[in-house]
Amino acid sequence: MSSPLPGQPVLSVRDLRVEFATRRGVLKAIDGVSFDIARGEVLGVVGESGAGKSVTGSAVIGLIEPPGRIAGGEIVLSGERIDNLPAEALRRIRGKRIGMIFQDPLTSLNPLYTVAEQLVETIRTHEDMTARQARTRAIDLLAEVGIPAPERRIDSYPHEFSGGMRQRVVIALALCAGPELIIADEPTTALDVSVQAQIITLLKKLCRDHGTAVMLVTHDMGVIAETADRVAVMYAGRIAEIGPVREVVSRPLHPYAAGLMGAIPTLDQDIGRLVQIPGSMPRLTAIPPGCAFNPRCPRVFDRCRVDRPEPIEHRPAHKVACHLYDPAERSAALEAQP
Amino acid sequence: MTAFILRRLLQSLGVLIAVALIAFLMFRFVGDPVNQMVGIDTPQAEVARLRQELGLNDPILVQIARFIANAARFEFGISYQFRLPVTQLLAERAPATLELALVSAIFSLAVGIPMGVYTALRRDSALAKAFQAVSLIGVSLPTFLIGILLIYLFAVTLGWLPSFGRGQVVRLGSGWSTGLLTVSGLKALILPSITLGLFQMTLIMRLVRAEMLEVLRTDYIKFARARGLKTRAIHFGHALKNTLVPVITIAGLQLGSIIAFAIITETVFQWPGMGLLFLKAVQSVDIPIMAAYLMMIGFLFVVINLVVDLLYALVDPRLRATIGSA
Numbered sequence: 322m323s324s325p326l327p328g329q330p331v332l333s334v335r336d337l338r339v340e341f342a343t344r345r346g347v348l349k350a351i352d353g354v355s356f357d358i359a360r361g362e363v364l365g366v367v368g369e370s371g372a373g374k375s376v377t378g379s380a381v382i383g384l385i386e387p388p389g390r391i392a393g394g395e396i397v398l399s400g401e402r403i404d405n406l407p408a409e410a411l412r413r414i415r416g417k418r419i420g421m422i423f424q425d426p427l428t429s430l431n432p433l434y435t436v437a438e439q440l441v442e443t444i445r446t447h448e449d450m451t452a453r454q455a456r457t458r459a460i461d462l463l464a465e466v467g468i469p470a471p472e473r474r475i476d477s478y479p480h481e482f483s484g485g486m487r488q489r490v491v492i493a494l495a496l497c498a499g500p501e502l503i504i505a506d507e508p509t510t511a512l513d514v515s516v517q518a519q520i521i522t523l524l525k526k527l528c529r530d531h532g533t534a535v536m537l538v539t540h541d542m543g544v545i546a547e548t549a550d551r552v553a554v555m556y557a558g559r560i561a562e563i564g565p566v567r568e569v570v571s572r573p574l575h576p577y578a579a580g581l582m583g584a585i586p587t588l589d590q591d592i593g594r595l596v597q598i599p600g601s602m603p604r605l606t607a608i609p610p611g612c613a614f615n616p617r618c619p620r621v622f623d624r625c626r627v628d629r630p631e632p633i634e635h636r637p638a639h640k641v642a643c644h645l646y647d648p649a650e651r652s653a654a655l656e657a658q659p
Numbered sequence: 660m661t662a663f664i665l666r667r668l669l670q671s672l673g674v675l676i677a678v679a680l681i682a683f684l685m686f687r688f689v690g691d692p693v694n695q696m697v698g699i700d701t702p703q704a705e706v707a708r709l710r711q712e713l714g715l716n717d718p719i720l721v722q723i724a725r726f727i728a729n730a731a732r733f734e735f736g737i738s739y740q741f742r743l744p745v746t747q748l749l750a751e752r753a754p755a756t757l758e759l760a761l762v763s764a765i766f767s768l769a770v771g772i773p774m775g776v777y778t779a780l781r782r783d784s785a786l787a788k789a790f791q792a793v794s795l796i797g798v799s800l801p802t803f804l805i806g807i808l809l810i811y812l813f814a815v816t817l818g819w820l821p822s823f824g825r826g827q828v829v830r831l832g833s834g835w836s837t838g839l840l841t842v843s844g845l846k847a848l849i850l851p852s853i854t855l856g857l858f859q860m861t862l863i864m865r866l867v868r869a870e871m872l873e874v875l876r877t878d879y880i881k882f883a884r885a886r887g888l889k890t891r892a893i894h895f896g897h898a899l900k901n902t903l904v905p906v907i908t909i910a911g912l913q914l915g916s917i918i919a920f921a922i923i924t925e926t927v928f929q930w931p932g933m934g935l936l937f938l939k940a941v942q943s944v945d946i947p948i949m950a951a952y953l954m955m956i957g958f959l960f961v962v963i964n965l966v967v968d969l970l971y972a973l974v975d976p977r978l979r980a981t982i983g984s985a
Binding site: 384421431432435442447491 | 877878879881882883884885886887888889890892896897900901904974975976977
């Protein structure tokens, strides 16, 4: 087992491509996605539904269901390539080194087993422990995720907990074996707003305490702004923009990211109507050539319709896949101005 | 919990009284029992005496009350045809039917559940597809045809198994004759059990398959995978247990229908059980036997339903909570 060297990212995804073979041809759900997550860092992944956020998460943990498959690229966990591992080796990594939290805590837990049974089973799958030791560990975990009177509550069934409490149990299950990376797929979407904040605070605290890296998939910009260190904006299976959360939120580069940020309502400004991006995201079967966003882009020009933009490091650690920021285009545009 | 059982018992009682009313109605509308019992040359006075003796001249409500009161004491009168108490006739034949039904039920569950699990887990394998094809035959072929085909193959052509009867039976205690203890009795059980259980087996197989596929798509199975649990633990621990919750209900109800619909199989194999007795009773309008049989099947279904409900609570903690607080 390799522990991450200083400076080495916990997760490094390089040019990942995921395809789904369907009757109407091959769908490219993810097409050339690259990003890193450092130890203790929270990377937010945002985008509309169908942009490939969740598929990216499933690909990292090796749970792409057929007919989907990883068609190319590399997934490296603390220096070790994991996307080409055999199924059994990958299973050992799941839960042990990568934890995953799902959207709906009401359906994530098996209704027929007590919380204790599910925790102990997961702990003993990954750690060489007796049932008694595992139970002690499980109670500690429940206490850590903020479940009151865990030694009593542990023998309850999932339906005896509220939604927020269940999501805490889910987090405890994901943390069982002390993973290096947690993939949280819309962890707060199904919860009340007041509970959302608690869960986000909990997640942040746990990651700070354990130095766990987090990939936080959501479409809630508020959650991202509160939680993430960096954010990746996805569109039609590609990363449009990735950079520090403060910069992306306040000074977005990509026209799509700008539109997304403009669509967030704020209380302190009364702008009457919310800005919206015209049109909708293309179907994966009909991604336009060039930049996938070009039919909706307010600043589209000829090159966008033929040439697919690659990520450019426009500012330090802030990349954008848009021709507007290509230095060559810039000088050409400046020359064209009188 | 006690309140729940009590309420269910009351409901069951209501169902049984309704069944009793229907059984009673047969006396009124399925021919005149007295005509069945007397000959052409019986004097009119004798007919009238019999009518009085059977209580057929009493007001209808009195007759209903008497019927229900007797039924509650398992007394269904004297068979017109055999001139013996119906209860005794049914009790003599019950072991044959119950053993047949039990073996059929065990066969259908022991074969149907593994086949269902296999076809769900290995959807694309050749064997799973073969199971699916066979199950289609099982649900679509009528029972008597399956019986006849099995007799033709294994009894007539190959001569391995007997084509009719129970074989040699052993008496256990006072009333129970069993075919489970002799080789010929066991051999005689094979074909009728398969015939009777085949439909249920394919039904259970298809149900288990559908449920299992459904469960495998749920979030908690995905989450179990994401926690790195072993495939075996996910399939046979998490998924199978959830699959069996609805299967219990269907299997329970099927046990009732196995007993109730053993009539056809018993006829094909000349199996000396209650079904065959019932069929003979229908042919000779032996209403006390028909009424008693109806009551007995109703009773069986009610008991099975009650057991299934309690079993449900045992398996599913969510129901345990609702039942417990009821």
